[in-house]
Amino acid sequence: MKIATFNINGIRARIETLTGWLSGAQPDVVVLQEIKTQDESFPYEPIADLGYNIEVHGQKSFNGVAILSKLPLEDVRRGLPGDDGDEQARWIEATVAGRRAIRVAGLYLPNGNPQPGPKFDYKLGWMQRLHRHAQGFLADEMPVVMLGDYNVIPEPRDAAHPEKWTDDALFQPESRGALRRILFDGWTDAVRLREPDSPRGPFTFWDYQAGAWQKDNGIRIDHVLLSPQAADLMIDLGIDREERAKDKPSDHVPVWVDLDA
């Protein structure tokens, strides 16, 4: 079962970018972030035509997440638990009924800039709620994949120029510590597992500005976290870097994991 994450940066503006990638990459399951649209204006048809079931948690203008799956989706949950007043559409999870059932959670973690400030406080509060919910997943002892745009640069080697990020919410000790605390419970950072000794990169995001892609001035912020039971099923992992060089690209590229499920 090939499971991917893709921050699409506006799905209506980039529907052809998405369908082009889907046709070639043939993922079984995809979590999307920053669809930037409400459920009723989501472009269902071109995606359904490629054989996908679709579950959307949309929002006008900003944020918005979705799950696409060639297999049936069951027990869909929208919104991260822990704050009934949170209006932002950043979380969707569902069970994918493959040869084995896999719980898939797609997330768009708050950016948190500028820091310090209320947006950074929201980010850290959101990460605390994520940690609690992730602990619940581990207690279930089933295969879980929690993937998406985490908006956290885990280590200096996850940025081309880490010194440029010292004042940014994505690279604060509090943000990195919160991610590390989640991982310490027993989650596997699948991309890092695949390239444990890389001194720089791999990257998943390159800014549109100042020729960041051409200079390979990237960061690694799109992460795939596997519960122990999911890590045991991992066959392969990839980052579709080539998507960043195509027409009308997102600033993120797809990251995928293949599980024996």
Added chain:
DNA sequence: ATGGTGGTGCCACCA
């Protein structure tokens, strides 16, 4: 020093 979106006709907000 780019790009999507939305409320309006170029500008603010968010990344």
